[in-house]
Amino acid sequence: MKIIVIDDEKTLRWAAEKALKAKGFDVISAEDGKKGLELIEKTDDVSIVISDIKMPHLSGLELLKIVKEKRPEIFVIMISAFGDMKTTIEAMKLGAYDFLLKPFDIAKMIAVVEKALRARENMKKIEKSKGTKLEKTSIIGRSPVMQEIYKLIGKIATSDVTVLVTGESGSGKEVIARAIHHNSLRASKPFMAINCTALQETLIESELFGHEKGAFTGAYTQKLGKFELANGGTVFLDEIGDMSPELQAKLLRVMEERRFVRVGGTRETSVDIRIIAATNRNLEKAIMEGNFREDLYHRIKVINIKLPPLR
Numbered sequence: 001m002k003i004i005v006i007d008d009e010k011t012l013r014w015a016a017e018k019a020l021k022a023k024g025f026d027v028i029s030a031e032d033g034k035k036g037l038e039l040i041e042k043t044d045d046v047s048i049v050i051s052d053i054k055m056p057h058l059s060g061l062e063l064l065k066i067v068k069e070k071r072p073e074i075f076v077i078m079i080s081a082f083g084d085m086k087t088t089i090e091a092m093k094l095g096a097y098d099f100l101l102k103p104f105d106i107a108k109m110i111a112v113v114e115k116a117l118r119a120r121e122n123m124k125k126i127e128k129s130k131g132t133k134l135e136k137t138s139i140i141g142r143s144p145v146m147q148e149i150y151k152l153i154g155k156i157a158t159s160d161v162t163v164l165v166t167g168e169s170g171s172g173k174e175v176i177a178r179a180i181h182h183n184s185l186r187a188s189k190p191f192m193a194i195n196c197t198a199l200q201e202t203l204i205e206s207e208l209f210g211h212e213k214g215a216f217t218g219a220y221t222q223k224l225g226k227f228e229l230a231n232g233g234t235v236f237l238d239e240i241g242d243m244s245p246e247l248q249a250k251l252l253r254v255m256e257e258r259r260f261v262r263v264g265g266t267r268e269t270s271v272d273i274r275i276i277a278a279t280n281r282n283l284e285k286a287i288m289e290g291n292f293r294e295d296l297y298h299r300i301k302v303i304n305i306k307l308p309p310l311r
Helices: 010-022 033-042 060-070 085-093 106-128 144-156 173-182 201-209 245-257 283-288 294-300
Strands: 002-006 026-030 046-052 075-080 098-101 163-166 191-195 234-238 259-261 268-270 274-279 303-306
Touching: 002 010, 002 033, 010 026, 010 106, 026 033, 033 046, 033 060, 046 060, 046 106, 060 075, 060 085, 075 106, 085 098, 098 106, 144 173, 144 303, 163 173, 173 191, 173 234, 173 274, 191 201, 201 245, 201 259, 245 259, 245 294, 283 294
Parallel strands: 002 026, 002 046, 046 075, 075 098, 163 274, 163 303, 191 234, 234 274
Antiparallel strands: 259 268
């Protein structure tokens, strides 16, 4: 089981290799994409590839595409000093496990590597039971467009990429979200669904983040929110387009930092969750009208699953 580090920056390559070896990992490295690909092709037991994006001879994205086509069992972690939206999304679409922005803390890189290795082992377990979980979600439809959606669910389920499901009311957005969860590495953890239009505006924040005793009238006891209850699992935010601008700002912070404060509280709570959002609204139009944050839109729409109308 080997880890390959590919970066044309000698200092970073040396530091990453040294830190990983200190943790007991078997590490080899290469100074550009072409040599990195050659290493991958001649090495049988590669588990993780850590690759820069901008490199001579062969870019990291080109390398990622080749690896996922020829060696899909390898988990690829991309690193770059250029963390623009387009590059990040493209890397995740091509199958990157994670994306680290330079300069990054070596300890964080090791944590991501260890998480990737655990995910790889869990994926092997899922592969053994392949074909048994998707049926539980009761998705129907044999049309070509639905077949493509099934394929996409299979591609993204085992990553933690954020998903936006769009479609008309009643088209099955929650069913798709549950299918992603049940086929993911988080399947044994909770799935929490929240309809952002079914709750009063004053209650949504408490429902998401929980509240402390005495936070408001009627708050007689401490309550844990859905984010906290879903720790390790998935939170499904249905009709996210109806969320208030104030709550959108708080949600964006949670997505960026995976931390929040209960209503009426002062202590931050950390969570490990995957977020799947859904809407029947045109969010691009809502952004133009000033009703939806553009930065939150790009956060939730890393992958967009568009459901066809039932008719």
